[in-house]
Amino acid sequence: MEHIVIIGNGISGITAARHIRKLSDKKITIISAESDHFFSRTALMYIYMGHMQYEHTKPYEDYFWKKNRIDLKRGFVKTVSPEDKVLTLSDGEQINFDKLIIAVGSKSNMFGWPGQDLDGVQGLYSLQDLEALEKNAPNNKICERAVIVGGGLIGIELAEMLSTRQIPVTFLVREESFWNVVLPQGESEMLNRHIKSHHIDLRLSTNLKKILPDKNGRARAVVIEETGEELPCNVVGLTAGVTPNVDFLKDSGIELGRGVKVNRFLETNKKDIYAIGDCAEQHEAIGNRRPIEAVWYTGRMMGEVVAQTICGNKREYKPGHWFNSAKFFDIEYQTYGWVFAKPKEYEAHFHWKHEDDTKCITVAYHKETEEFLGINTFGIRMKHEVLDRWLSEKKSIDYIIKHLKEANFDPEFYSGFEKEILSTYNNQPVNV
Amino acid sequence: MSTVQRNMSLTGEPPKSINTQQKLATFLGVFGLFLLVLAAVNLNFPNKGVWLGIALISILGGVVWFAKGAYQNKQEGIKNDGVWFKSITSRGYLAWITGISLTGFYIVLYFFPQFLGLVQEGDNKGLIAFFDPLSKLLSGNPASQWFVYGTLYTIAILSFGTKFIWKYRHNRYERIRTISVMFFQTAFAFLIPEFMARLNSDTFSLPYYDLKNIWPLNYYNFEQYRVDSFISAGDVGLALLLFGIASIFIITPILTYKYGKRWYCSWVCGCGGLAETAGDPFRHLSDKSMNAWKIERWVVHSVLVFVVVMTTAVVHSYLGDDASKYWLTKDVFLIGVGVFLTLLFAAIWFFKRKELEKDARYGAFGYLVIVLVLIGMHFTAGKTLFLFEAETLRQSYGFLIGAIFSGVIGTGFYPIFGNRVWCRFGCPMAAILGLQQRLFSKFRITTNGGQCISCGNCSTYCEMGIDVRAYAQKGENIVRASCVGCGICSAVCPRGVLKLENGPLANRIEGNEILLGNDVDLMQYVNNR
Numbered sequence: 012m013e014h015i016v017i018i019g020n021g022i023s024g025i026t027a028a029r030h031i032r033k034l035s036d037k038k039i040t041i042i043s044a045e046s047d048h049f050f051s052r053t054a055l056m057y058i059y060m061g062h063m064q065y066e067h068t069k070p071y072e073d074y075f076w077k078k079n080r081i082d083l084k085r086g087f088v089k090t091v092s093p094e095d096k097v098l099t100l101s102d103g104e105q106i107n108f109d110k111l112i113i114a115v116g117s118k119s120n121m122f123g124w125p126g127q128d129l130d131g132v133q134g135l136y137s138l139q140d141l142e143a144l145e146k147n148a149p150n151n152k153i154c155e156r157a158v159i160v161g162g163g164l165i166g167i168e169l170a171e172m173l174s175t176r177q178i179p180v181t182f183l184v185r186e187e188s189f190w191n192v193v194l195p196q197g198e199s200e201m202l203n204r205h206i207k208s209h210h211i212d213l214r215l216s217t218n219l220k221k222i223l224p225d226k227n228g229r230a231r232a233v234v235i236e237e238t239g240e241e242l243p244c245n246v247v248g249l250t251a252g253v254t255p256n257v258d259f260l261k262d263s264g265i266e267l268g269r270g271v272k273v274n275r276f277l278e279t280n281k282k283d284i285y286a287i288g289d290c291a292e293q294h295e296a297i298g299n300r301r302p303i304e305a306v307w308y309t310g311r312m313m314g315e316v317v318a319q320t321i322c323g324n325k326r327e328y329k330p331g332h333w334f335n336s337a338k339f340f341d342i343e344y345q346t347y348g349w350v351f352a353k354p355k356e357y358e359a360h361f362h363w364k365h366e367d368d369t370k371c372i373t374v375a376y377h378k379e380t381e382e383f384l385g386i387n388t389f390g391i392r393m394k395h396e397v398l399d400r401w402l403s404e405k406k407s408i409d410y411i412i413k414h415l416k417e418a419n420f421d422p423e424f425y426s427g428f429e430k431e432i433l434s435t436y437n438n439q440p441v442n443v
Numbered sequence: 444m445s446t447v448q449r450n451m452s453l454t455g456e457p458p459k460s461i462n463t464q465q466k467l468a469t470f471l472g473v474f475g476l477f478l479l480v481l482a483a484v485n486l487n488f489p490n491k492g493v494w495l496g497i498a499l500i501s502i503l504g505g506v507v508w509f510a511k512g513a514y515q516n517k518q519e520g521i522k523n524d525g526v527w528f529k530s531i532t533s534r535g536y537l538a539w540i541t542g543i544s545l546t547g548f549y550i551v552l553y554f555f556p557q558f559l560g561l562v563q564e565g566d567n568k569g570l571i572a573f574f575d576p577l578s579k580l581l582s583g584n585p586a587s588q589w590f591v592y593g594t595l596y597t598i599a600i601l602s603f604g605t606k607f608i609w610k611y612r613h614n615r616y617e618r619i620r621t622i623s624v625m626f627f628q629t630a631f632a633f634l635i636p637e638f639m640a641r642l643n644s645d646t647f648s649l650p651y652y653d654l655k656n657i658w659p660l661n662y663y664n665f666e667q668y669r670v671d672s673f674i675s676a677g678d679v680g681l682a683l684l685l686f687g688i689a690s691i692f693i694i695t696p697i698l699t700y701k702y703g704k705r706w707y708c709s710w711v712c713g714c715g716g717l718a719e720t721a722g723d724p725f726r727h728l729s730d731k732s733m734n735a736w737k738i739e740r741w742v743v744h745s746v747l748v749f750v751v752v753m754t755t756a757v758v759h760s761y762l763g764d765d766a767s768k769y770w771l772t773k774d775v776f777l778i779g780v781g782v783f784l785t786l787l788f789a790a791i792w793f794f795k796r797k798e799l800e801k802d803a804r805y806g807a808f809g810y811l812v813i814v815l816v817l818i819g820m821h822f823t824a825g826k827t828l829f830l831f832e833a834e835t836l837r838q839s840y841g842f843l844i845g846a847i848f849s850g851v852i853g854t855g856f857y858p859i860f861g862n863r864v865w866c867r868f869g870c871p872m873a874a875i876l877g878l879q880q881r882l883f884s885k886f887r888i889t890t891n892g893g894q895c896i897s898c899g900n901c902s903t904y905c906e907m908g909i910d911v912r913a914y915a916q917k918g919e920n921i922v923r924a925s926c927v928g929c930g931i932c933s934a935v936c937p938r939g940v941l942k943l944e945n946g947p948l949a950n951r952i953e954g955n956e957i958l959l960g961n962d963v964d965l966m967q968y969v970n971n972r
Contacts, residue, residue: 022897033956054898061525062935063727067903070912072733175524208518307896312961319965329962336894338937341520341613345894345939392939395892395959403963420891420942422933424615 014038015321016098016108018088022307023288024114025049026314027321032079034322039080040106042098044087046138048073053307055141056168060175065138091263093281110321113260113271113279113286114314117253117305120161124249126222131230132247135169144172147246151178156244158182158233160219161251162189164337169248170211171340181212181242183219183235185251195352195373197362198387202339204368209340222247253305255290268292270303275327277317285320287313297330299349306335332402333385334395342369347398348385350375358384361408363435365390365428372432376408383411391428392420412436464512472505482573483559492576499594503602510606519613521935523727523904531858532724538858546855553846556588581637593633596717600628603720610723616930616943620709624716631655632713649676652683655711657690659750660872662840667761696879702945703886704876705928712872714865717854718906719929722862726906726931729861735908739868739925741806746844747874748810752817753836755780760833781818784811795882798952844869863906867925877924885945886928888921890914892959895940901932915940919954 015031017024020043028039054068076083086100097107119134121127133143148154157173159166162184170180186192189206191199206213218236225231232243255270266272266280270292277285286292288310293302304310312330319326336345350373354360359378364371370390376383383406386398397418401411416429461469478498481488488494514522530537551558560569567575571586574594578586604625611617632653639649650669658664664687673680698706708715729735755777762773788811796804831839853865866873880886888911895918901911907925911932914921921941933941956969 051897051899053896054900057898057900060523061528062523063899063903064527067899070897070899070916308893308960311893311958315957315961316965319969326962326965329964331960331963331966334893334960336938341518343937343939392891392942395894399892399959420939422614422616422930423943424619426615 012036012038013109014040014107015110015112016106017041017112017114018098019043019114019116019288019290020046020049020083021052021114021116021288021310023116023310023314024112026311027112027114027287027318028081028314029079030315030318031321032081034318034324037322038082040082040084040108042084042086042088042100042106044085044101047083047085048076050138052136055135055138056172059141059144059172088259091260091265091284093264093284096283108283110283111285112317112321113257113265113284113290114288114310115256115259115290117289118256119249120252120254121249122251124160124219124221126224126230127249129222129224129230129247130228131245132222132249134249134253135165136253144246148173148176148178150176154178154245156181156242157246157248158219158242158244159248159250160233161249162186163250163252164190165253166248166250167206167339169250170206171209173246173248174209174211178246179210179212181214181244182206183217183233184213184215185218187216189213189215191352193352194387195350195354195360195362197364198371198373198389199352201364201368201371201389202342205340205342253289255292255303257290268302275329276320276325277313277328278320285317287317297328298333300330300333308334332399334399342390343392344387344389345393346385346387347393347395348375348383348402350385350387361412361436361439363428363432365431370428374408374411376411381407381409383408386411393418394420461509462512465509468505468508468512470505471501471508475499475501475503475505479570479573483570485560485569488573491573492580495573495577498573499598503598506602507605510609513606514609514612522610523935526724526727532727534728534859542856542858545857546851549851549855552588552592553850559588559591561588578637581634582640584640596713597628597633599721600713600716601625603723604716607720607723611934614930614934617934620930621719623710624712624719627655627711628713628716647676648672649680649683653713654683654686656713657695657707657872658687659747659754659875660712660714660870662750662754662845662871665754665758666837667757670761695876699876699879699884699886701885703884703926703928703943704873704880705886705926705943707876708866708873708927709929714849714853714870715863715927718857718862718866722854722857722906725857725862727861727903728859729863729867729906729908731902731905731908731910736910737802739908740803742868743870743874743877743925744806744810746848746869747871748814749840749844750871751784752814753833753840756831756833756836777818777821781815784814791882798882844871861906861908863908863927866927867907873925873927880926881922881924883948885948886922886926887944887946887951888914888926888932889942889944889946890918890920891938891940891942893918893961894938896938898937900935900937901941904931904935906931911941914954917954918958920952922951 015037017028017039020041024041028041031037031039048069049071050065050068051070054063057063058065058068086102086104089099089101091098091111096109097105098111099105117136119136126132131147133147134140135144148157156179158181159169160183166182170182173180188196188199189202203213203215220234220236222230223232223234223241230244230247232241233247234241257267257271260267260271264281265284270290271279271286272294273279273286273291274294277287277291279286289305291303291313296302309330313328316326316328332348334347336343338344350360351358354375357377358375361374361376362371372389372391373387374383375385383401386393412433415432416427419427475498478494527533531541532538560567560571562568566572567585571588571591574586574591577594578584578590604621607621608618632655636651636653640651643649650672653661663669670684673684695707709719759773759776762771762776763769764773766772788807848869849865853869856864895915897912897916899912901915905911906929907927909921909923909926911921928943930943933943957966
């Protein structure tokens with residue numbers, strides 16, 4: 012019986028395993044150094060915040076794996092030999108495979124800041140990171156101030172987490188506005204205000220210079236590049252993005268870029284070895300996507316595709332329309348299609364913001380053809396299915412705004428803003 | 444991993460202790476409770492009415508003020524911060540103390556009301572006497588232990604309902620729903636029956652009737668004394684009796700068809716009302732395991748069968764044999780019940796069999812056989828219907844289900860088992876509405892394409908123990924008999940994936956092997972296969 016070994020029990024690896032099981036009777040082994048069972052990484056923040064316990068983050072009960080004959084192996088893969096089709100764990104154990112799926116995910120970016128290895132300095136990605144945070148910042152007595160470096164999704168989640176324990180947070184963001192590499196100006200500025208309204212000390216256009224140690228080798232302060240200001244703190248959260256966690260493959264002969272290089276079939280340069288999820292790097296970006304997509308949903312999608320390939324139905328990874336979502340403190344965010352922070356030369360934006368400063372939408376469209384290209388929504392839930400269809404049907408911006416109600420996914424009795432949005436749209440100054 | 448868990452709960456502290464406002468509010472509320480305790484130990488208050496007012500307003504005010512202290516400085520949105528770190532909401536010491544105290548109170552209330560001061564012949568004493576002024580004001584009668592209970596129950600729903608609204612003030616569905624349960628408790632469960640009792644005289648008498656309490660939840664509604672009372676009260680009584688029957692066979696099926704069982708369970712019902720308000724802080728304690736789900740389905744439907752058999756036996760016991768006196772004789776009734784159940788079963792089997800799982804089909808079939816065999820045995824072997832005397836059945840049901848299950852365990856154990864234990868495992872009304880919801884309602888919870896991140900907030904905060912996430916991550920609609928439509932899964936979802944909806948019956952249940960967002964060809968290939 013063919014033996015499929017999957018390294019990594021995140022969403023990508025687990026999805027691949029589940030779909031391989033659905034399609035076949037192959038022997039499946041999943042190896043992870045992080046946890047015994049699959050848990051949802053995206054829910055780590057809720058454990059720290061006390062909304063959930065670790066057990067609740069497991070999408071499947073523990074008996075599921077045995078019942079579905081998916082073997083779980085706790086261990087750290089040290090080396091992979093593609094030619095012998097064998098991998099070696101850190102304790103020396105060797106495991107043979109017929110096909111290997113590398114789904115090892117990411118690790119936090121460290122940009123060589125002085126002091127980045129001190130105690131109390133950490134990222135937030137793995138279960139171990141969360142355990143470290145629980146030790147570093149259990150309350151505001153032990154952690155009197157935290158500094159977060161990096162203005163992205165993990166950074167703001169960490170800020171929200173710490174603030175639920177009343178730990179004062181200074182948030183250093185390199186850009187002049189929060190996440191403005193991704194979000195258009197109006198949205199990004201609304202989020203700046205929302206972050207500050209939660210008593211987060213948001214410092215824009217600010218870089219970290221170094222982290223200072225105390226006599227025990229713990230972080231005691233950070234120094235800011237621009238002003239030289241020294242900010243005392245007990246915890247430093249480094250959340251400036253993530254990098255594929257592929258160091259263990261350096262001597263394997265598997266082609267690496269920043270991540271594991273794969274073709275459109277998610278195959279590496281070595282036969283029968285595939286890579287999916289955060290750690291996979293496309294030779295060439297697909298459409299407007301980046302070569303490495305460290306996103307939950309794309310990890311899941313690659314898992315689905317690679318399972319087909321492995322079970323004899325060779326498939327290209329051809330993702331449909333881009334979508335994503337997040338939550339910034341109390342504001343939910345969804346995006347469908349492409350809305351670029353700095354509009355491309357062919358692209359124009361329609362922006363509407365509610366007066367309460369917690370809801371807005373931006374619709375991107377083609378300047379000449381008026382074709383709908385994408386939408387960002389804040390504080391208003393939208394139906395994935397409807398927007399996906401509109402993108403496929405290449406509807407016009409006019410059509411989208413007039414039919415926005417069909418896409419609404421807010422709970423019953425919620426106020427609708429479609430009329431307001433429409434009147435704003437109709438009253439826009441006409442571009443000549 | 445177990446070490447991590449232990450570590451979390453030991454080192455994790457509540458983010459902060461309660462603030463000054465909350466301390467004062469606690470003082471006020473406990474002062475009110477203390478007055479009740481003083482009354483219970485027979486301290487004779489000089490001016491009972493005034494002191495009762497002070498006590499009740501203190502409790503109400505204390506809870507509302509506490510809620511204000513908790514939420515007024517927080518921004519709108521889901522704030523379940525520290526729920527799993529707090530003793531009271533994570534089965535800690537405070538939870539056990541609360542559970543035991545509540546359970547103790549229920550046991551005394553149900554089985555030893557004399558300890559609370561109930562006196563059958565003569566004036567009440569103690570706590571119950573303390574409530575006499577209010578009872579006399581409303582109905583003209585002295586208080587009973589049920590009046591004391593009803594008053595405290597209403598205060599709990601009003602005060603904790605206010606807290607709930609504050610907590611979920613960003614969510615209009617939750618606000619409106621809570622105002623609804625607060626209204627139905629105050630008006631229908633508490634005031635209207637008291638006012639109706641005021642109308643009673645020597646010549647006109649109606650039983651105590653909470654109009655929104657529908658059989659089989661009020662399993663006693665067709666007992667002899669009540670039916671006699673309805674009939675003797677003339678047109679009004681007859682109208683109420685007919686309303687009681689219509690609400691079972693006409694009103695509830697129509698409303699459930701249109702809106703799902705939520706119209707009752709989380710908008711109207713008193714048990715649900717308490718669970719949604721006072722019980723809200725415990726909703727995450729429900730058991731989500733597959734085992735709990737299996738037990739739930741067997742237990743809740745067994746209770747339903749029990750209540751059907753028991754009611755049939757009770758009604759049968761007081762009907763006559765002589766067809767010349769009244770058309771509805773013992774035999775006509777019994778055959779009628781048998782025919783109705785058989786037709787109902789046949790209809791479900793014919794139209795919906797494919798939608799039922801194997802064990803549900805076996806279970807339904809088994810129960811039908813049992814009921815028909817019992818009726819058949821009655822006609823062949825004669826004498827006692829259903830092997831037991833009707834009165835024995837009624838008493839067992841009243842004791843086991845009415846008192847122990849719904850009262851003592853159902854609400855007393857909120858802090859241990861979660862707030863919907865009774866609704867989930869025991870309520871025969873929920874079972875009937877659940878069957879209707881599962882088989883022919885327009886209600887479902889829809890999921891949003893491929894946006895689920897499997898975080899588990901929805902499942903954790905489902906008070907009915909439904910593993911909502913299991914559906915959401917498959918992109919499947921949630922059509923479950925047990926869902927009471929509280930809407931919290933949708934509220935706590937950080938990605939806006941869930942929505943409660945009423946929609947067309949076609950394609951209510953649809954799962955996708957491959958979720959939206961993926962390769963279009965692959966989605967078509969797999970989902971159409």
